[in-house]
Amino acid sequence: MKVVNSTTIIGFTGELSDFDYIMTLLNELSTTDFCEDDGKELSPMEIHSYLTRVMYNRRNKFDPLWNSLVVAGVKNGRIFLGMVGMIGQHYEDSHIAAGFGNHVARPLFREKHSDDMSEEDARTLMESCLKACVMRDKSMMNKFQIAKVEEGKAPEISEPFSVATEWNLRSYHNPTEFAPGCW
Amino acid sequence: MGVDPAYDAQYAKHGAPTRHVASHGNGRPFVVEPATPNTNTQMPYVTGTTVLGMKYKGGVMIACDTLGASPLVDGSARSRRADATLKSLRSRDLRSSEGRADLTFPLLVSFPREQRAMAPRSGTSPSIA
Numbered sequence: 001m002k003v004v005n006s007t008t009i010i011g012f013t014g015e016l017s018d019f020d021y022i023m024t025l026l027n028e029l030s031t032t033d034f035c036e037d038d039g040k041e042l043s044p045m046e047i048h049s050y051l052t053r054v055m056y057n058r059r060n061k062f063d064p065l066w067n068s069l070v071v072a073g074v075k076n077g078r079i080f081l082g083m084v085g086m087i088g089q090h091y092e093d094s095h096i097a098a099g100f101g102n103h104v105a106r107p108l109f110r111e112k113h114s115d116d117m118s119e120e121d122a123r124t125l126m127e128s129c130l131k132a133c134v135m136r137d138k139s140m141m142n143k144f145q146i147a148k149v150e151e152g153k154a155p156e157i158s159e160p161f162s163v164a165t166e167w168n169l170r171s172y173h174n175p176t177e178f179a180p181g182c183w
Numbered sequence: 184m185g186v187d188p189a190y191d192a193q194y195a196k197h198g199a200p201t202r203h204v205a206s207h208g209n210g211r212p213f214v215v216e217p218a219t220p221n222t223n224t225q226m227p228y229v230t231g232t233t234v235l236g237m238k239y240k241g242g243v244m245i246a247c248d249t250l251g252a253s254p255l256v257d258g259s260a261r262s263r264r265a266d267a268t269l270k271s272l273r274s275r276d277l278r279s280s281e282g283r284a285d286l287t288f289p290l291l292v293s294f295p296r297e298q299r300a301m302a303p304r305s306g307t308s309p310s311i312a
Contacts, residue, residue, distance in 0.1 A: 001247055011245040013231030064227070070234045072243040079243050081236050086229050094238050101233030115238050122239035126246050133233045134248070140232045141250040150242035160249055 003155045008044045008073035013099045015066040044073025044080040056088025068098035100137045105129040131163045
C-alpha cells in the first residue's frame with residue numbers, strides 16, 4: 001500500500017517489483033505536478049484512468065505488469081474507489097476486492113455494506129472480511145494494514161495489526177470425513 | 184437418488200450422510216495425473232493475496248496484508264509488502280521520495296545492516312517473521 005499524493009492511495013497484489021515500477025511512473029507524474037507549481041495534482045480518477053492505460057498497454061506487448069491494483073481517494077467531495085487488473089480490466093464500485101477476496105469478502109460486502117456507514121462500522125466490517133480472507137486463503141498472512149483517505153485530510157496508513165481467528169469450528173474437526181480419497 | 188447406490192443405501196438407512204463408501208470400495212487415494220505439458224502459463228493470473236477496499240461516510244479505506252509475492256510460484260519467494268518504509272510523496276515534499284528504492288530490495292530492508300552478510304545469497308529465502 002502506498003500513498004500517491006495528498007488525495008490518493010493505492011493498494012496492490014501480485015508482483016512486488018512490477019508494483020515498484022508502477023510507483024516509479026506515478027512518482028514521475030507527481031514530480032511533474034510539483035515542478036508545475038500550480039498547486040494542482042492528479043485526482044484519484046485520473047490516476048486510475050492512467051493506470052488502466054499503462055496496464056492495458058503492457059498487456060498488448062505480451063509483457064503484462066503482474067499486479068491487481070486498487071486506487072482509492074477523495075477529491076472535491078467525490079469519493080473514488082477503483083480497481084485495475086493485470087490485463088487492464090477495470091471498474092469502480094462502492095466496495096472492491098482484488099485477488100481471492102473476490103470470492104470470500106465480496107459476498108460479505110454485498111450483504112452488509114452501505115455507502116453511508118460510519119467509519120467504525122466500516123472498520124468492523126473490514127476486519128470481519130479480513131478474518132474471512134485469512135481463514136480461507138492459505139497464502140494470506142495475519143498481519144494487516146488499513147489505509148484511509150478522507151476529504152481535506154492527508155491519507156493515513158495504519159500500523160500493522162492482527163485479527164482474532166477461530167479454528168475450533170465443528171466443520172474443521174474432520175474435514176475429509178465425507179470425502180473419500182482425501183487425506 | 185443419486186448415481187451411487189451404495190451411498191443411497193446408507194443414506195436411506197441412517198437418514199444422514201455417514202462415512203461415504205463408494206460402490207467401487209473405500210475410495211481411491213488421490214492420484215496425480217501422469218506427466219502432461221505444463222499449462223499454467225495459459226491461464227495467467229495474479230497470485231498475490233487480497234486487497235480489499237470500501238467506501239464509507241466521508242471517506243474510503245483499503246486493507247491488505249503485509250506480504251509481497253512473486254508471480255506464478257505462489258508460496259515461495261515471498262517478501263514483505265513494505266510498511267514502515269513507505270513514505271508519502273506529497274507534491275510539496277519531494278524529500279520523502281527517499282526510501283522508495285527500498286521496495287525493490289525488501290530482503291535487504293528486512294535485515295539490519297549488520298546481519299546482511301549472514302543472509303543467504305540464494306536458495307531458500309530466510310524467514311522474516
